[in-house]
Amino acid sequence: MTERDLRAACAPTTASIRDALEVVDRSATAVCLLVDDAGHLAGLLTDGDLRRAFLKGSSLDDAAIDHATRSPHFVAAGSPRALVLDLMQALRISVVPELDDERTLVGLHTLSDVVGSAPLPNVAVIMAGGRGTRLGELTKHTPKPLMTVAGRTIIEWIVLGLVGDGVREIWVSVNYLADQIEEHLGDGSRLGCTVRYLREDPDVPLGTAGSLTLLRAERPDLEHPVLVMNGDLMVEFDANDLLDAHRRTRATVTMATRTYQHEVPFGVVESTGGRVTDVSEKPTLSFDINAAVYAVEPRALAWLPSGRASTMPELVETCLERDEVVTAWPITAEWIDVGTPTDLARAKGHT
Secondary structure, three states: OOHHHHHHOEEEOOOEHHHHHHHHHHOOOOEEEEEOOOOEEEEEEEHHHHHHHHHOOOOOOOEHHHHOEOOOOOEEOOOOHHHHHHHHHHHOOOEEEEEOOOOEEEEEEEHHHHHOOOOOOOEEEEEOOOOOHHHHHHHOOOOHHHOEEOOEEHHHHHHHHHHHOOOOEEEEEEOOOHHHHHHHHOOOHHHOOEEEEEEOOOOOOOHHHHOHHHHHHHOOOOOOOEEEEEOOEEEOOOHHHHHHHHHHOOOOEEEEEEEEEEEOOOEEEEEEOOEEEEEEEOOEEEEEEEEEEEEEOHHHHHHOOOOOOOOHHHHHHHHHHOOOOEEEEEOOOOEEEOOOHHHHHHHOOOO
C-alpha cells in the first residue's frame, strides 16, 4: 500500500461517525484508522462497526472512537508477508495494520495486497523428501519440514510465502514419512492453493532434483519457469522478483544466492619464496553460497536422468556444460537452512 493510500484510510481520534464513513467510502480498504497527533494507532473501524453503531441508535455526529476496536490485531513493522497472511487466515480478517515499536502506524496490509491481485501461472516444487539425519532424534518420528517455528511448520511457512506471491499450484516431493506431510498439508485449500504430491519410491531416493522427473511426467504441458526450493528453509523472498530477474536475463536456471562470511580465527600470513609479504589479523572471508531456491525453464527438466538420484547443483552443471545461461539472484533477507538443532533453535529465535 502506498503512503497516499495509507493517509486516505486514516482519520483523527476526534473524528465523527460521519467522518469515518467518508474515509471508508473514499479508501479502498473498507476501514478507517483512527490516529492521534503523534501518529499512534488509537482504533480501527470497519464498515461493519459503523453499521452496528447505527443499529444501536448512534447519530452521524457521535464520536467514531466510541465504536472502534481500540486494540486491533496488528503486525510489527517489517513482518514477512507469510506471517501477515497467516494472521489473516487464522483470524479470518482482511486488513492488518503495521506498527513500529512505539505503536506508530507505518503501514496497512490488505488481503488483496498480500495474496496478490493476479495468480502466477508458475508451478512451485518444494523438496520435502529428505530424512533430516543431521537433526538426530528430532526427525526420528517427524519429517524435518514439519518442525514447528513460530506456531507453524516450516513447510507451511514456505507455502504461505509462495501463496502470498501469487503461486496457486504447488507440488511437494515426498519420501521419508510422506504420509505425515500429506496429511498435514492436505490439498492445500486451507492455505489458499492447490497442493499435489510427487511420491518417490522409498527404496530409490531421487535427491534434490530427481523428483523433478516425476513433475515432468505429471505436467508435460508446462510452459512457464518452475520455482524449486528445499522444504527446510526459513527464508523471505519475492517470487515475482526472482521470476522477473529470470526472464530479464533469459536464463535457463536462476539460482538464489546468499552471502556467507567466515572470520578466520588466526592471523593469515602471505608469503612468496619464504619471504612474508603480508599479515592479516583474523580476516573475514566472503562467499556467495547456494540458497536452494531456483527458477528453472521447463525444457531443462528433460536433461535430468530418470530413475536415479540427481541434485540441483548437478542440473546447474549440466546447463553450464550445454552453454546455457545460469544466473545468480542474491537474497538479502534472513535465510536459515534448518539442517541442525542449532539452526532450528535459531529459526525459533532461541539463539
